[in-house]
Amino acid sequence: MSATMPPALQLEALSYAYARGRPALQDVSFSVPPGSFTALLGPNGAGKTTLLSLVTRLFQAPGGRVLVCGHDLRQAPRAALGAMGVVFQQLTLDLDLTVIQNLRYSALLHGLSGTLARTRIEEALARAGLEERGRTMVRALSGGMRRRLEIARGLLHEPRLLVLDEPTVGLDVDSRREIVAEVHAFCREKGLAVLWTTHLIDEVWPEDRLVVLHGGRVRAAGSVREVMGKANAGSVGEAFGALTRGKAA
Ligand SMILES: Nc1ncnc2c1ncn2[C@@H]1O[C@H](COP(=O)(O)OP(=O)(O)OP(=O)(O)O)[C@@H](O)[C@H]1O
Missing domain, CATH: 1.10.238 (Recoverin; domain 1)
Known part of the structure; x- marks a missing residue:
């Protein structure tokens, strides 16, 4: 992978609030390096679906930036969206x-x-x-x-980036494990960048990039080892517990 290649996805200072209630996202910034599998891990209500709605341009953030392979989603939506494949949480096939x-x-x-x-x-x-x-x-x-x-x-x-919103919801254990393994393998073999949202720690593999989202804020981001270090934890599960404990500010 070229060192000069832009991130497959770069999020800069994204915030979003629905009409009622507290902000669903606050000042979210992180990037998905080219060819990486990046897990966006957060409990229910963390803001994962809202974030993917901004990334896929279903919603527009009042400020901040989304860049897909260097293309600004606001300035160059065709190029940005064309570089991305999307799997939404709800099935969108015609049955x-x-x-x-x-x-x-x-x-x-x-x-x-x-x-x-x-x-x-x-x-x-x-x-x-x-x-x-x-x-x-x-x-x-x-x-x-x-x-x-x-x-x-x-x-x-x-596409050079595939984003998936909790794609294993509702699947049995075997199907879930197989699909997680297949997408990891595809990412590794084809150099595809993946942003995979989940609330399940066993879908995060040791070599992945990891972003922990809680209460609409990024609690930690980096390699799995870095995130565990930041949380002073011995496992992803411990880190997730420590970083998402209590109410988010
Ligand atoms: N249409 C909406 N109107 C008002 N509030 C909303 C709406 N959709 C989501 N929210 C709120 O925004 C916050 C983030 O929700 P979001 O669905 O993005 O989280 P999530 O991490 O995807 O959760 P889940 O795993 O349950 O799908 C939550 O507090 C939720 O209640």
């Missing part, structure tokens, strides 16, 4: 279309057609382990298969 129809529709939205689209769809089917299921209605797939399909769909346009 009454086939696997291939869902992929083809997304390919078209990304401007992919003809042979290129067919090649990318074949790659996506293979990546999701759904080669034999292309003509199956999504409704007939298991939860794990649907998630794999969504992840493969998010990679159709070959």
Whole structure:
């Protein structure tokens, strides 16, 4: 990875408040280095989904900056969003279309057609382990298969950054473990940067980057070892407990 490459994602001083209540995010800054797996770990209500809504431009922060591979989301939204694949927390597949129809529709939205689209769809089917299921209605797939399909769909346009909002919610233990391992492997093999939000400490691997969010604030960010050091903890679980104890200010 080139030392001059900009971060895959850079967040600078992001804050956000819903109409009622206290701010959901306060002065959030961190970056996702190119090719890294960065886990955004926070308990329920920490602000993870709100943060991803700012990163995907569903919401606009009143100040601060979001840069995707060096592209400012506000100044150059097409370039910024084009460099990013997204997997939202809620399923966004059409259950009454086939696997291939869902992929083809997304390919078209990304401007992919003809042979290129067919090649990318074949790659996506293979990546999701759904080669034999292309003509199956999504409704007939298991939860794990649907998630794999969504992840493969998010990679159709070959983004350099993939952001996922608690992608294992609702999956059984085996599917969850497999999907966590697959995305880690893909990140390592293809140099894809990943921002993975979760509240589950066992989804964080020792070589990951880690950002701990609590009460809308970044409590610690860095390598897993650095975050554990900051919390004076012997494990990710201990660090998470120490950094998220009590009410956030
Ligand atoms: N539409 C909304 N209107 C008002 N407050 C909201 C809204 N959505 C979220 N919040 C509040 O903003 C804060 C952050 O919520 P958010 O959903 O971003 O957290 P989260 O870390 O994704 O939590 P979870 O793991 O439960 O999804 C919480 O206090 C939540 O109650």
